[in-house]
């Protein structure tokens with residue numbers, strides 16, 4: 001294991017689910033969520049996004065490769081009907097057209113991006129939030145640049161999806177305010193695919 005590739009099972013040992021918060025993109029844009037449908041919290045960790053989605057009435061799956069994280073989530077989700085799974089999402093990505101909503105937070109596996117786009121049902125939404133290039137708080141996020149998004153990279157990872165929301169503040173202005181260190185976006189899979197519309201003359 002490299003110094004920048006954490007052993008998540010070790011990190012999660014003794015952690016309390018109450019420490020975990022849903023991703024800011026989900027909190028800020030919860031009003032875009034459908035009233036029903038299938039949702040996936042991919043690389044869910046302690047599963048705060050999954051719990052949020054399930055409480056919103058979505059039929060929610062939560063996948064992570066860490067057995068410790070999934071066990072903690074299962075203890076917290078009794079009675080909620082969450083479909084938890086210990087799953088390596090790189091080796092075993094979600095199937096095509098399976099979900100109305102996918103949430104990914106603080107997980108970046110670039111090769112998986114086309115599979116995530118395909119895993120949305122037509123009309124489905126992808127909420128994505130992870131670390132960006134600006135390290136405003138040096139204590140947060142991975143050190144290795146490859147594990148952080150480059151400037152403007154997030155929309156480029158999903159060229160077949162329509163971009164609904166994009167937030168990347170970097171280190172601009174007063175860095176004691178705003179969302180720093182992380183970047184987020186909401187994408188939609190258009191029912192007819194993403195055609196290039198002609199620009200107005």
Ligand SMILES: C[S@@+](CC[C@H](N)C(=O)[O-])C[C@H]1O[C@@H](n2cnc3c(N)ncnc32)[C@H](O)[C@@H]1O
Nearest residue numbers: 008043044045064065066087088089090105106
């Ligand atoms: C920084 S944590 C983020 C957890 C959660 N999404 C959050 O925002 O709190 C990264 C998570 O990715 C999971 N992970 C890493 N590689 C994975 C893989 N190949 N398949 C599934 N989960 C993976 C880790 O176990 C860990 O829970």
